[in-house]
Amino acid sequence: MVKGEVREGRESTGVARVSAALWRRAWLRAALTLSPPLAWFLVIYLASLIVMLVTAFWTVNPFTNNLEHQFTLSNFAALFDAPIPAIIGRTVLIAALVTVTDAIIALPFAYFMARIATPRVRNALFVAVLLPLWASYLARVYAWIIILTKDGTLDWTTQHLGLGSPNIAYTNLAMYIVFSYIWLPFMILPVYGALERIPDSFIEASADLGARNWRTLRSVVLPLALPGVVAGSIFTFSLTLGDYITPLLIGSGSGTNLIGNVIYDNIGLANNLPFAAALAFVPIVIMTVYLLVARALGAFEAM
Amino acid sequence: MEGRATRAALVVWVAGVLVFLFLPITTIVIFAFDRSNVQSWPIRNWTTHWFLVAWEDPAVRSALWLSVKAGVAATILALVLGSAAAFGVHRFRFFGRDAVSLFLVLPIALPGIITGLALRSFFTFDGINLSLVTIIIGHTTFCIVVVYNNVISRLRRTSGSLGEASMDLGAHGLQTFRYVTLPTIATALVSGALLAFGLSFDEVIVTTFTAGAQTTLPIWIFGQIRLGQQLPEVNVVVTVVLALTVVPVALAARLTGGGGMTRSTVQ
Numbered sequence: 001m002v003k004g005e006v007r008e009g010r011e012s013t014g015v016a017r018v019s020a021a022l023w024r025r026a027w028l029r030a031a032l033t034l035s036p037p038l039a040w041f042l043v044i045y046l047a048s049l050i051v052m053l054v055t056a057f058w059t060v061n062p063f064t065n066n067l068e069h070q071f072t073l074s075n076f077a078a079l080f081d082a083p084i085p086a087i088i089g090r091t092v093l094i095a096a097l098v099t100v101t102d103a104i105i106a107l108p109f110a111y112f113m114a115r116i117a118t119p120r121v122r123n124a125l126f127v128a129v130l131l132p133l134w135a136s137y138l139a140r141v142y143a144w145i146i147i148l149t150k151d152g153t154l155d156w157t158t159q160h161l162g163l164g165s166p167n168i169a170y171t172n173l174a175m176y177i178v179f180s181y182i183w184l185p186f187m188i189l190p191v192y193g194a195l196e197r198i199p200d201s202f203i204e205a206s207a208d209l210g211a212r213n214w215r216t217l218r219s220v221v222l223p224l225a226l227p228g229v230v231a232g233s234i235f236t237f238s239l240t241l242g243d244y245i246t247p248l249l250i251g252s253g254s255g256t257n258l259i260g261n262v263i264y265d266n267i268g269l270a271n272n273l274p275f276a277a278a279l280a281f282v283p284i285v286i287m288t289v290y291l292l293v294a295r296a297l298g299a300f301e302a303m
Numbered sequence: 304m305e306g307r308a309t310r311a312a313l314v315v316w317v318a319g320v321l322v323f324l325f326l327p328i329t330t331i332v333i334f335a336f337d338r339s340n341v342q343s344w345p346i347r348n349w350t351t352h353w354f355l356v357a358w359e360d361p362a363v364r365s366a367l368w369l370s371v372k373a374g375v376a377a378t379i380l381a382l383v384l385g386s387a388a389a390f391g392v393h394r395f396r397f398f399g400r401d402a403v404s405l406f407l408v409l410p411i412a413l414p415g416i417i418t419g420l421a422l423r424s425f426f427t428f429d430g431i432n433l434s435l436v437t438i439i440i441g442h443t444t445f446c447i448v449v450v451y452n453n454v455i456s457r458l459r460r461t462s463g464s465l466g467e468a469s470m471d472l473g474a475h476g477l478q479t480f481r482y483v484t485l486p487t488i489a490t491a492l493v494s495g496a497l498l499a500f501g502l503s504f505d506e507v508i509v510t511t512f513t514a515g516a517q518t519t520l521p522i523w524i525f526g527q528i529r530l531g532q533q534l535p536e537v538n539v540v541v542t543v544v545l546a547l548t549v550v551p552v553a554l555a556a557r558l559t560g561g562g563g564m565t566r567s568t569v570q
Contacts, residue, residue: 019476026395034391034403037384037447041406045444048421055424067427109320112313116305125317127556130564132324134498134552136505138521139545142528142537143327146334146342153330156344181327184320213305234412242414245507249528260416267512273424280420287413 056277065271075278083257088282091258094172095240098179099233102187105180106232107225110188114195126192133185141246144178145169148250170252178250179240186239187232194228195221230294237290241283259283328545335542342534357539362523370520372435374503377442381499382492384443385450393458404455410445418445419512426513433515441513442506446499453495453559454488461487490558497551498564505548520544 022029056075059068078084113125132140147153148169155165168174198221206216244260251257259282266276305313338348357363392403410418422441426433465487469479507521514522520540527537555564 015477016475022476030391030395030397033387034395034397037388037391037407037451038403040384040443040447044425044440045410045418045421048425049417051428052417052421052424055428105320105323108313108316112317116310116313123560127553128321128324130556131549131552132328134501134548134564135328136521136541136544136548138505138507138524139331139541139548140327142524142541143331145528146330147327149342151343153344181323184324213309238412238414242416243508244416245525249525260414263416263420264511267420267423273427276420277424280417283414284417 052277052280055274056281058274060272060274067273075275076281078275079278079282083254084262084279087257087262088259090172091241091260092286094176094179094258095237097176098183098240099187099236101176101180102184102236103191103229103233105184106187106191107229110192110195110225110228111221113188113192114198129185129188129192133189137182138245140182141178141249144174144181145249148174148177170250170256172251172256174250175246175256175258178246179236179243182246183236183239186235187229190231191225191228194225194231198224234287234291234294238283238287241286331538331545332542335538337535337538340535342538353535353539357536357543360536362518363520363536363540366518366520366523369435369438369517370504373438373442373519374500376435376439377446377503378496378500380439380443381446381450382496385447385495385499386454386488386492388447389451389454389458393455404451407448407451411448415445415506415508416512419509422509423512433513433517435517437513437515438510438517438519441509442503445506445509446503449499449502450492450495453491453498453555453564457488457491457559494555494559494564497555501548501551505544 022032055067057071057073059070059072059074060066061068079088109125113122117125145152149155150165150167150169152169155167158164158166168177202220202224203216206220211219242260242263243258244264247256247258247261248264251261259279263276263279266272266279333346334342335353336349336351337346338350338352339346388403388407392400419441422437422444425431426437431437465483466479469483470476474482505521507519507525510519510522511525518526521544524537524540524544527533552564
């Protein structure tokens with residue numbers, strides 16, 4: 001059968017000639033394969049980011065509600081007006097707490113996956129982390145409304161245990177729990193990747209040199225896991241900075257506003273695209289600094 | 304190096320994390336079968352009634368149909384663009400090659416709201432009306448990297464000499480692609496397509512900014528939860544969306560062994 005295919009190739013000399021011409025010109029093949037995806041990204045994504053940057057310097061006419069293409073720094077100046085600095089501070093604080101929490105939850109889990117579990121169990125755990133990673137984001141946020149709400153499953157459980165009802169729905173604490181939950185798989189996977197790469201001989205060498213288990217953990221395992229933690233933290237941190245669904249569904253308004261839902265409100269109700277764009281630069285700047293630090297720590301190799 | 308007590312403690316930890324990961328998801332599915340209009344725990348009467356109600360709700364139907372159209376179109380575009388990018392980056396050495404893979408991952412590494420707002424600014428600036436097309440453009444932008452990750456991780460694990468052998472035996476480029484390259488990456492393409500569709504089908508953060516007045520299924524869910532209306536129906540629809548995002552992942556994991564599925568891959 002394969003023979004037949006080859007003969008067909010010789011007969012259709014047109015195709016063969018084009019194919020041969022392409023084979024000789026690697027740059028042409030490179031250009032043909034790469035230009036569609038790159039064009040998409042340059043023309044749509046990069047252009048969009050640039051337009052957003054430029055929009056941040058424009059204003060909205062208060063009477064006509066139209067965008068006015070007139071250069072101004074007032075949107076950036078407005079970032080320093082109350083309550084925006086407090087909202088930025090709250091968002092960064094929650095993002096940092098979520099990141100630390102996820103790292104603490106993920107480390108023992110990933111350690112077990114990478115160094116103790118049998119290959120069979122390891123694969124099962126890997127899929128068990130992949131499923132919630134990809135499972136509907138909205139469903140996972142919504143689940144926590146059912147759990148945390150008054151007379152929800154958490155209230156019922158604590159009441160039956162005689163602990164009273166915690167009543168934490170629609171608070172900053174609730175948002176912290178939900179964020180820690182939805183981004184956890186993003187932390188587990190890179191930490192697992194980093195731990196899996198530690199050669200057994202490193203740990204044996206540490207023991208041979210007289211280190212006890214705790215010392216080996218502290219001086220060998222944790223430093224080598226760090227790039228994985230940093231890689232995971234890029235996601236836990238960045239995704240918290242820009243999320244607006246959780247504050248809108250799990251938060252309660254003014255006391256639980258985050259950067260994300262303030263941007264969202266400025267697109268909808270307030271119809272102030274320039275201010276929204278200026279505020280969007282806060283997470284971008286924070287993440288750029290974060291990524292530069294992460295790269296210096298070698299996190300990109302652990303992703 | 305671990306003692307027995309440490310191991311036991313780790314097993315308990317792992318079990319606890321698994322409960323934490325799966326308990327909320329399970330809760331949703333349980334509530335979908337709750338007969339009551341008012342959600343309360345524990346559930347007293349069980350029913351599949353709400354599935355029927357949701358299925359016959361015209362708003363849910365049209366939202367579902369819109370989501371399917373957007374998902375299919377975005378998946379097809381992402382398949383073409385993502386695999387082209389993967390081939391290009393894998394085969395050729397060129398200036399800025401590392402930047403390409405970093406660039407492709409940006410739409411899912413930066414918060415979704417940035418991608419959404421940037422696209423919204425772009426469409427506003429160009430005077431493009433928000434429509435199905437703008438939804439598809441947004442979804443394709445973040446789905447490309449999913450296909451890219453799957454295909455490139457497969458290409459890295461297959462030897463380039465297979466293609467060369469095919470050419471040595473007289474096959475031209477198209478034949479080599481059809482009979483050698485395509486079969487080797489087929490499961491990676493299927494896996495990438497499943498994940499891309501799942502991601503698009505469930506997406507709400509970017510979609511809100513690019514949909515205008517249109518309602519995809521996640522936007523319908525989001526709206527109903529905010530208003531606190533028709534929650535029994537919401538439970539059912541969320542369960543269905545959950546299934547439609549989980550089943551493809553399970554399939555994709557089987558097909559590829561999980562390579563390229565970590566979602567965070569910067570390669």
